[in-house]
Each structure stands twice: as C-alpha cells, then as structure tokens.
Amino acid sequence: MPRNPSPVAPLVDIVDPSAYTPPYDHALCSALARAGARVRLQTSRFAYGPVPAPDGYERVERFYRRGGGSAGSRARYAAKLAQHVPDMLRYARAAADVAHFQWLTVQPLDVALLPRGRPLVLTAHDVLPREPRRGQLAAQRRLYERVDAVVVHSAHGRERLVDGLKIDPAKVYVIEHGAFEHLTRVPDPRPLPAELAAVEGPVVLCFGLLRPYKGVDVLLDAWRELDPDAELWIVGHPRMDISRLRAQAPPSVRWVPRFVADDEIAGYFERADLVVLPYREIDQSGVLFTALAFGSPLLLSAVGGFPEVAAQGAAALVAPGDASALAGELGRLLKDRGERAALADAACRAAVGRYSWDTIAGRHLDLYAALAGG
Numbered sequence: 001m002p003r004n005p006s007p008v009a010p011l012v013d014i015v016d017p018s019a020y021t022p023p024y025d026h027a028l029c030s031a032l033a034r035a036g037a038r039v040r041l042q043t044s045r046f047a048y049g050p051v052p053a054p055d056g057y058e059r060v061e062r063f064y065r066r067g068g069g070s071a072g073s074r075a076r077y078a079a080k081l082a083q084h085v086p087d088m089l090r091y092a093r094a095a096a097d098v099a100h101f102q103w104l105t106v107q108p109l110d111v112a113l114l115p116r117g118r119p120l121v122l123t124a125h126d127v128l129p130r131e132p133r134r135g136q137l138a139a140q141r142r143l144y145e146r147v148d149a150v151v152v153h154s155a156h157g158r159e160r161l162v163d164g165l166k167i168d169p170a171k172v173y174v175i176e177h178g179a180f181e182h183l184t185r186v187p188d189p190r191p192l193p194a195e196l197a198a199v200e201g202p203v204v205l206c207f208g209l210l211r212p213y214k215g216v217d218v219l220l221d222a223w224r225e226l227d228p229d230a231e232l233w234i235v236g237h238p239r240m241d242i243s244r245l246r247a248q249a250p251p252s253v254r255w256v257p258r259f260v261a262d263d264e265i266a267g268y269f270e271r272a273d274l275v276v277l278p279y280r281e282i283d284q285s286g287v288l289f290t291a292l293a294f295g296s297p298l299l300l301s302a303v304g305g306f307p308e309v310a311a312q313g314a315a316a317l318v319a320p321g322d323a324s325a326l327a328g329e330l331g332r333l334l335k336d337r338g339e340r341a342a343l344a345d346a347a348c349r350a351a352v353g354r355y356s357w358d359t360i361a362g363r364h365l366d367l368y369a370a371l372a373g374g
Contacts, residue, residue, distance in 0.1 A: 010097035010372055015042045017063040017087070018080065020103045021125065023180050023262070024050040024286060029057040030182070031361035037368075042097060047076065048237075048259045052182060062094075064088045083104070090112040098368045099146075107139030111146055119371035120147040127152065127160045127283055127303040130213060139166050148371050151364075153177040154305025155283040160283075173367055177284045178360045179351035192267040196254065202230035202334055205272035205296075207289040210238040210257070215278035215301065220249055221323035222278075226331050228252070235260060235268055269294035274333055274340060276287050279303055280320050288315075292351045297343035299329055312354060313346035 012032060016025050025041055032039045033056030041054070064078055064080045064087065077345060084106050095115035106112040107129075115360035122143060129136045144150050144167045151173050152158050158174050158367045161167040191197060206219055216234060227250070235256040255312040258267070269275070273300050275291045282304040291298055291317050300306040310317045316339075318329045333340055353359075 011038045012098045013096040016102040018059045019043045019046040026052040030055040031357035033057045035361045049261045105258045108135045111142045121149045122147045123151040156305045157283040175363045178357040179355040180290045181293045186263050189263050189266045202273045204232045204274045208236045219278045222326035226327040293349045295344045295348040297340040313348045315348045
C-alpha cells in the first residue's frame with residue numbers, strides 16, 4: 001500500500017519539458033510517491049495520445065501550452081522553441097526542493113536556464129544526442145558539469161560519461177531503468193488488429209520508434225537469409241524513410257508503421273514468441289524494459305547496457321550489425337522453445353527484482369537526500 005507523504009518530506013520535481021518519455025516519467029513518479037515522497041511531474045501535453053493518469057503524484061503541464069502544428073511537424077517544433085525560454089524561466093521560479101530533469105533538449109540555452117539554489121539532477125537517457133544539431137554536443141557536456149548529479153542507466157553509460165566526457169565520477173550514479181510493469185495493467189486493453197490476431201505461426205516482434213541506429217535494415221537482411229516458418233512484425237512510428245525497406249521486405253514481414261498507444265501494447269508483447277532489438281548502439285531502451293515487464297524472451301545486440309541485462313539471464317546476445325549472426329540466433333531461438341521459456345522466466349524475475357521500480361525509487365530518494373544534506 002502507498003505510504004502517506006511525510007509533512008516534512010522534500011518536494012521533488014520530475015521534469016520532462018517535451019514529454020519525451022511518459023511511461024518512464026509515470027513509473028518513476030508513481031514509485032517515488034509509493035515510497036512517501038511528494039512528487040510533481042512537470043511536463044507538457046503528449047502530442048501522440050493519452051498518458052497514464054497520475055498515481056499518487058501531481059501532473060503539471062507547465063511547458064509549451066500554446067500548441068502549433070501536428071506531432072513531429074516543423075510548425076510544432078518552432079512553436080515549442082518560441083516558448084522554451086519563458087517557460088524554463090517560469091519553471092525556475094517555481095521549482096521544488098529537488099529538480100530532477102529527464103530531458104533538456106535546447107542544451108545551449110538550458111545551461112543558463114536551470115534553477116539555482118537547489119539540488120539539480122539530470123538523467124542521461126542518451127549520454128550524447130543522436131543526430132546532434134550544431135553546438136549540442138559541447139552544450140550537453142556543460143549541462144553535465146552544471147548539475148549536481150547525473151543518473152545513468154548502465155555501467156556502460158557511466159564509463160562513457162567518466163572516461164569519454166571526463167565528467168567528475170563522484171557525481172555520476174548508476175541507477176537502472178525499471179521494467180514498465182504498469183503497462184501490463186492498463187484498463188481495457190485493445191486486442192490485436194484482426195489480421196494480426198489471425199496469425200497462427202511463431203511471431204518475432206521488433207517494436208518502437210523506427211530510427212537508423214536501431215538496425216531494422218540488418219534485421220531484414222537476417223530475415224531474408226533465414227527465411228523461417230514465422231512472421232516478423234515491425235511495429236512503431238517511423239522517424240526515417242522506410243519506403244525502400246518495405247519494398248525489399250519478404251512477404252513474411254508485417255509492418256505497423258504508426259504510434260502504438262499504451263492500451264495496444266499488451267496485445268503485441270503477449271503474442272510475440274521472441275522480441276528482437278538489433279540496435280547498432282544504445283545505452284538502454286524503454287522497449288527492452290517493456291518486454292521484461294511482459295516476460296518476453298529477448299534477442300539483443302551486444303551494445304551499450306544490453307549485456308548487463310543479458311547477464312541476468314533475461315536475453316540472448318548477438319554481435320551488432322552482423323546479419324548472418326543475427327539470422328543464426330533467430331533460427332536457433334525459434335526452434336528452441338525451452339531456451340525461450342528460460343529467457344522468459346529470467347525476464348520475469350528481473351522485472352520484479354533488479355529492475356523493480358520500488359527498488360529504483362529508493363535509490364533515487366537516497367540520492368536526493370544526500371544532495372539535500374540528509
């Protein structure tokens with residue numbers, strides 16, 4: 001049962017101005033509230049669909065309240081950019097006792113716009129921006145130097161910060177990503193579309209935003225080489241041109257190229273016999289921790305923090321960018337029901353153990369207390 005917040009507990013802000021990661025924001029805020037913290041989620045309207053209702057915390061849509069353009073459009077980006085400085089300044093005046101930023105995306109400006117006079121924490125979901133705009137990389141490093149603590153989700157991420165960017169190791173904390181267990185309890189989940197529900201054979205699922213670093217092209221090369229008696233489902237909103245990939249894909253590949261809402265997610269992960277993430281590079285992945293919550297067997301590229309999850313027995317690994325090796329592992333796992341079951345069991349154990357949000361919330365609260373002087 002949730003504990004009642006202490007009247008002297010510090011007020012914690014979880015800040016995600018652009019609403020980049022609503023599932024992560026919700027899971028962290030809910031777990032902090034269960035642990036007795038007073039929590040506000042400071043964010044903006046999520047443009048792609050509904051978000052989870054607050055569970056023990058307050059949600060404040062403080063940023064980018066004047067809309068403009070559709071989700072992902074240039075008009076929307078311009079509208080957000082015009083509002084960014086005044087919104088950040090207003091937030092700085094109203095910030096809580098501890099301000100924990102999840103994303104800061106206008107790095108050259110944000111270095112000067114952060115609140116002062118209170119502990120500041122920044123989670124390095126991406127240690128460095130992918131496809132960076134001019135000035136972003138240097139400004140990202142200045143942000144790490146400006147805050148009091150940096151949370152990263154893997155030992156690999158800590159190594160990149162400390163050894164690669166020369167960030168003070170005393171301010172870098174490894175706190176794992178949590179399994180998105182709340183997605184397994186969404187009210188009134190929607191069933192799979194009829195054409196997918198009718199599939200009878202094995203299904204391999206590749207899920208999430210479609211971007212170049214995620215290796216969908218490598219996966220398709222492997223699938224053509226394997227030619228299995230199974231289907232590959234590639235599901236997620238494209239953030240790149242996929243027309244060539246679709247044209248060259250074999251008939252056993254099905255595409256769902258759109259945003260998938262929370263109430264649809266269970267249908268895909270519960271149907272999948274195997275979830276594959278053939279990334280070229282990553283620190284950690286929300287899709288991975290969705291799969292763990294559903295107890296899905298996983299095949300991952302050996303990049304970033306993925307081997308740390310595989311070390312829990314929850315995933316098999318394959319070399320990144322190697323289509324032949326990926327084809328071999330896909331074929332082996334599709335034939336080996338026993339190994340898939342063992343991976344699924346380990347995923348379930350990891351989701352309620354090492355990657356439990358209650359454990360993760362406790363580590364965050366210890367960090368906040370240390371920064372606030374106990």
